[in-house]
Amino acid sequence: MKHRRERHHRAEPTDWPTLIRAGVLGGAIALVISSVLVFSEAAIPKGSYASIAMGWCVLLMLWSLAAWLDPQPVLRWGWTELAAAPLIGWHSLAAIAALGHTNGRQALNSMWLFIGYGLTAFLLRQTLRTAVQVRALVASMIWLALLLATFGYYQYFISMPAQRRAYEANPEQTLRDSEQATDPDSRRKFENRLYSREPLATFALTNSLAGVLAPWLCAVLAIGLSVRRDPAQRRTLLAMLLIALAIAGCLVLTKSRTAYLAAGFGLALVALYCRPDGWRIGWRLPAAIGGVAVVLGLAAVYLGGLDAQVLSEAPKSALYRIEYWRATAALIADHPLLGCGPGNFQEAYAAYQLPQASETVADPHNFLLEVWATSGTPAVLLLLLLGVAFVIDLTRAARTAIPPDKDGATTGPSSWTVFGGTLAGLILAAPIAYVAGYPLDNALTRGYVPVVWLLGFPLLAATWWSLWTWIQQGRLQLAALIVPMVVLLVNLLAAGAVRFPGVIATLLVLTPAALCLASQSAAASAGSDLRDRPQLPRTAVAAAGLSAIGLTVLCLLTEYHPVLISRAALEAGMAEWTAGRKDAALVSIEQAVAADPRCPETWQSLAELRKDHWLATEADADWKSFMAAADGLAKHDPQHHLAYYARGGWLLTAWRKTGRAELLEQAIEEYRRTILRYPNRALYHAQLAWTLHLAGRDDEARTEADVAHRLDDLTPHSDQKLAVQRIVDPQIAAGGVTQQRKETAEQLVEQLRTKGGNPVPKDKLP
Numbered sequence: 001m002k003h004r005r006e007r008h009h010r011a012e013p014t015d016w017p018t019l020i021r022a023g024v025l026g027g028a029i030a031l032v033i034s035s036v037l038v039f040s041e042a043a044i045p046k047g048s049y050a051s052i053a054m055g056w057c058v059l060l061m062l063w064s065l066a067a068w069l070d071p072q073p074v075l076r077w078g079w080t081e082l083a084a085a086p087l088i089g090w091h092s093l094a095a096i097a098a099l100g101h102t103n104g105r106q107a108l109n110s111m112w113l114f115i116g117y118g119l120t121a122f123l124l125r126q127t128l129r130t131a132v133q134v135r136a137l138v139a140s141m142i143w144l145a146l147l148l149a150t151f152g153y154y155q156y157f158i159s160m161p162a163q164r165r166a167y168e169a170n171p172e173q174t175l176r177d178s179e180q181a182t183d184p185d186s187r188r189k190f191e192n193r194l195y196s197r198e199p200l201a202t203f204a205l206t207n208s209l210a211g212v213l214a215p216w217l218c219a220v221l222a223i224g225l226s227v228r229r230d231p232a233q234r235r236t237l238l239a240m241l242l243i244a245l246a247i248a249g250c251l252v253l254t255k256s257r258t259a260y261l262a263a264g265f266g267l268a269l270v271a272l273y274c275r276p277d278g279w280r281i282g283w284r285l286p287a288a289i290g291g292v293a294v295v296l297g298l299a300a301v302y303l304g305g306l307d308a309q310v311l312s313e314a315p316k317s318a319l320y321r322i323e324y325w326r327a328t329a330a331l332i333a334d335h336p337l338l339g340c341g342p343g344n345f346q347e348a349y350a351a352y353q354l355p356q357a358s359e360t361v362a363d364p365h366n367f368l369l370e371v372w373a374t375s376g377t378p379a380v381l382l383l384l385l386l387g388v389a390f391v392i393d394l395t396r397a398a399r400t401a402i403p404p405d406k407d408g409a410t411t412g413p414s415s416w417t418v419f420g421g422t423l424a425g426l427i428l429a430a431p432i433a434y435v436a437g438y439p440l441d442n443a444l445t446r447g448y449v450p451v452v453w454l455l456g457f458p459l460l461a462a463t464w465w466s467l468w469t470w471i472q473q474g475r476l477q478l479a480a481l482i483v484p485m486v487v488l489l490v491n492l493l494a495a496g497a498v499r500f501p502g503v504i505a506t507l508l509v510l511t512p513a514a515l516c517l518a519s520q521s522a523a524a525s526a527g528s529d530l531r532d533r534p535q536l537p538r539t540a541v542a543a544a545g546l547s548a549i550g551l552t553v554l555c556l557l558t559e560y561h562p563v564l565i566s567r568a569a570l571e572a573g574m575a576e577w578t579a580g581r582k583d584a585a586l587v588s589i590e591q592a593v594a595a596d597p598r599c600p601e602t603w604q605s606l607a608e609l610r611k612d613h614w615l616a617t618e619a620d621a622d623w624k625s626f627m628a629a630a631d632g633l634a635k636h637d638p639q640h641h642l643a644y645y646a647r648g649g650w651l652l653t654a655w656r657k658t659g660r661a662e663l664l665e666q667a668i669e670e671y672r673r674t675i676l677r678y679p680n681r682a683l684y685h686a687q688l689a690w691t692l693h694l695a696g697r698d699d700e701a702r703t704e705a706d707v708a709h710r711l712d713d714l715t716p717h718s719d720q721k722l723a724v725q726r727i728v729d730p731q732i733a734a735g736g737v738t739q740q741r742k743e744t745a746e747q748l749v750e751q752l753r754t755k756g757g758n759p760v761p762k763d764k765l766p
Contacts, residue, residue: 016066016069017066017067017070017073020062020066020069021063022417023062024059024063024066024126024127025123025124025127025128025133026417026418026420026424027059027421027424028056028059028123028124028127029140029418029421029424030421030424030425030428031056031059031120031425032120032425032505032508032509033140033144033421033424033425034052034425034428034429035049035116035502035505036148036202036501037202037426037429037433037440037452037502038052038429038432038438039202039204039433040202040203040204040208040501040502041205041208041500042204042436042437042438043109043113043501044106044110044343044499045106045109045343046436046437046438047105047109047436047567048433048438049116049436050436050559050560050564051435051560051564052116052432052501053112053113053115053555053560054552054555054556054559054560056115056119056123057119057548057551057552058552059119060123060551061548061552063123063126063548064541064545064547064548065545067536067541067544067545068541068542068545073535073536074535074536075126075536076126076515076519078389078393078515079393080389080390080393080511080515081122082389083385083389083390084118084121084122084386085118087382087383087385087386088114088115088117088118090376090378090379090382091110091111091114091371092111092114092115093338094341094342094374094376094379095107095108095110095111095342096111097338097341098338098340098342098344099598101639102340102343102344102347102348102638102639103341103344103347103598103600103637103639103640104598105596105636106341106342106343106344107342107343108343108558108559108598109343110342110343110374110499111342112558112559116501117501117504117508120505120508121511122512124137124508124509124512124513125511125512128513128516130516131517131520132415132472133415133417133516134476134513134517134520135415135470135476136415136418136419136471137509137513138219138223138476138480139418139463139464139467139471140418140419140421141216141219141506141509142219142243142463143422144216144422145212145213145216145217145220145243145247146243146246146463147455147460148202148209148212148213148250149201149213149247149249150246150250150455150459151452151455152199152200152250152254153199153246153249153250153253154451155199155200156197156253159441159451164194167191175190188724189719197253198253198254198255199253199254202440202452202502203502205497206254206256207254207256207258207259207495207497208497208500208502209250209254210251210254210256210258210259210491210495211259211488211491211492211495211497211500211503212502212503212505213247213250213251213259214251214256214262214266214488214491215262215487215488215491215506215510216247216484216506217244217247217248217251217266218269218270218483218484218487219481219483219484220240220247221240221244221267221274222270222477222479222483222484223240223470223474223480224236224237224240225270225275226274226275226475226476226480227240227470227475230474230475233469233470233474236467236474238466239463239466239467256495257317258491258494258495259491261490261494262490262491265487266483266486266487266490269483269486269487270483273477273479273482273483274477274479274480274483320358321366321494323356323357323358324361324364324365325364326354327352327354327357328349328352328364328369328373329369331349331351331352331373332369332372332373335373335376336376336377337376337378338375338376339372339373339375339376340374340639341374341639342375343374343499345362345364345374346360346361346362346363347637347639347640347641347677348373348639349361349364350640350641350677350678350681351677351679353678353681354680355680355714355715356714356716358717360678363496363499364496365494365495366492366493366494366496367489367492367493367497367498368380368383368384368493370496370498370499371498393515393518394478394482394515397515397518397519415471419464422460423460426452426453426456426460427453429450429452430450430453435564436567437567437571440452476517478514481510481514482514484510485506485507485510488506488507489507562595562596562598562599563596563599565592565595566592566593566595566596566599566602569588569589569591570589570592570601570602570605572588573585573586573588573589573591573592574589577589577609582609582612585609586606586610586613589605589606592605592606593606597632597636598636599636600637600643603629603633603636603637604646606629606632607629607630607633607646610622610625610626610629611630611653614626614654615653615657615737618657618658623654630647630650633646633647634647639677641674641677644671644673644674645670645671645674645684647670648668648670648671648674648691648728649728649730651663651666651667652664652667652691652730653730653732653737655667661695664691664695665695667691668688668691668695671684671687671688672688674687674688675688680711682708682715682722683708683722683745685707685708686704686705686708686722686725686748686749687727687728687745688704689701689702689703689704689708689749689752690727690729690741690748692704693752694729702752702753704752705749705752705753706753708722708745708749709749712746721746722745722749723744725744725745725746726740726741726742726743726745727740727745728740
């Protein structure tokens with residue numbers, strides 16, 4: 001008993017700061033992995049990033065606690081952090097300023113997305129301590145790229161062909177199961193997606209998947225090149241070759257031209273900078289050329305110097321991007337200081353979209369223009385400054401750099417922290433995706449286990465077994481981290497996607513990893529320890545902790561709670577509505593509106609339901625409730641043309657029901673507001689023309705029909721032609737409400753232009 005007490009007395013006290021920091025590192029890696037596997041494209045419009053943003057705030061509180069418990073707390077910072085803070089601050093200011101005259105929910109979602117970006121890089125910067133941890137983190141990201149590529153193969157060879165066969169066997173049932181509308185336009189769009197053969201993995205766009213694969217393909221080849229002559233790394237070399245083949249094959253299947261270009265550029269950089277025995281040029285000349293090109297390009301866009309004729313002989317995809325950039329330049333000119341509002345690019349862009357443009361894009365396919373357009377000129381200048389600051393920090397640290405492998409045996413357990421975080425991220429992705437309303441694909445297991453689990457667990461074990469020797473004792477050149485970052489940035493110059501956390505995760509991981517690797521090398525060269533850095537005063541630590549608590553509470557109140565509660569209530573309401581229980585549906589949807597009044601989607605669903613209720617009762621109280629919901633939609637999505645287009649259709653329905661002339665006049669005004677927000681869409685002018693005809697204003701109707709005809713001639717895209725679209729003209733009968741006319745929009749426009757709107761003969765209907 002005495003010996004036990006003596007041993008217990010001699011035991012060292014628990015190092016809580018170190019343990020908490022290890023937990024923060026593992027949690028940070030888990031959130032990074034989950035952010036890639038959860039549906040990225042819904043981060044801003046649907047709030048799928050809400051749980052992850054909340055997770056980053058919680059980790060910030062834990063890191064603050066570790067700093068408070070540490071008798072010698074150290075903050076790792078440099079010019080990069082000093083430049084990133086005002087960028088995120090200005091972006092947040094632009095989001096707050098956008099409340100009230102844009103889609104407020106999307107503005108707040110975008111704000112928390114960028115705050116999450118900042119916390120990702122900051123916390124990894126504070127918790128990555130050694131080169132072994134950096135190599136372990138890189139190994140985890142390589143596994144993640146391999147998982148996405150393998151998932152892409154699963155879709156290409158198994159799930160997508162099965163979906164096409166199911167649709168061909170029973171189209172109507174497939175549409176119902178997919179909760180798709182059955183009108184011709186919606187069916188055509190669904191079929192276009194269904195018969196597209198490009199894999200998506202966990203994304204909605206092939207460019208997003210390609211944007212992840214291209215950088216990590218270059219990273220894998222760079223590491224393989226650096227270990228090819230090391231006899232102790234034969235297994236690593238073989239693994240890198242196999243992984244590179246798998247990633248490259250899936251990258252080819254995506255058919256992403258921008259990713260091809262970026263990957264080709266990256267491979268050239270790998271050949272130049274990642275050969276330990278080869279020649280290399282300095283970084284200053286390529287950096288200077290790239291910087292000049294970026295500045296000249298931005299100036300040309302702002303001054304209107306980019307014209308479609310510049311690339312008249314280029315492929316159509318390049319011409320499309322020029323069209324996007326020209327329209328974005330006009331948007332920027334009208335919103336130079338704070339932009340059109342973070343998360344609201346698509347809504348504002350429609351007012352500037354060219355008549356011949358292929359689509360109303362959600363971003364301008366250029367990350368610099370996207371930040372500029374949504375957050376203003378100071379934001380894009382701060383973003384460029386951030387890049388310069390990062391280069392300065394790397395240069396300062398690399399002046400005395402030595403090979404980063406000399407961290408000895410001090411890093412044994414740290415790689416397991418990274419592995420645990422990776423494993424946790426794979427596991428957590430499924431519940432986070434489910435809560436966000438976008439569950440992971442589980443068709444292969446009949447709804448029980450996500451496919452990414454079936455693929456991810458064995459691939460994780462195989463990847464770490466193959467790379468274990470390299471993780472513990474291998475060599476990782478700084479260039480192997482920088483080149484993938486350059487590849488991603490080149491891709492983002494033509495593909496955008498700064499609003500997709502699954503794509504930007506690569507940049508957020510590699511930035512602190514590169515700074516850690518460079519600083520470790522410099523510290524080892526100088527014979528110093530990280531404790532030689534200035535320590536944080538206790539007041540600064542206390543302020544950081546209070547700020548972290550405040551940020552967490554703010555995230556809880558403005559995004560996490562409203563988004564998740566509203567989404568759950570809305571889904572419950574829509575399920576009740578589909579089942580025919582409209583009273584229960586109304587209660588649930590009203591709860592969704594109350595939980596998140598800034599979300600236009602809940603207001604639109606509420607207006608649709610109250611409209612149906614008024615059609616059944618014709619009571620004044622129900623009419624007022626319907627109009628209140630319709631006004632709520634316009635109030636909380638004032639820039640979006642679809643909000644006013646929906647209101648016009650509702651008022652047309654009310655006019656058909658009551659015959660009150662003032663309702664028809666109000667519908668005309670709503671369609672005019674629609675055109676104000678999207679002036680170059682032929683369908684909207686055709687809709688206004690037909691509504692004017694219904695009001696007996698045929699001269700005005702003919703004028704609008706001529707505009708619709710002219711715009712229709714300007715667009716070369718068959719899916720946007722009036723010949724495949726229909727006019728809203730509700731007809732109320734005993735069997736229900738028919739929303740669209742049988743004639744095509746093109747037929748009605750020709751009637752209005754030539755015969756004053758007389759009905760098309762039945763034998764001419766499609």
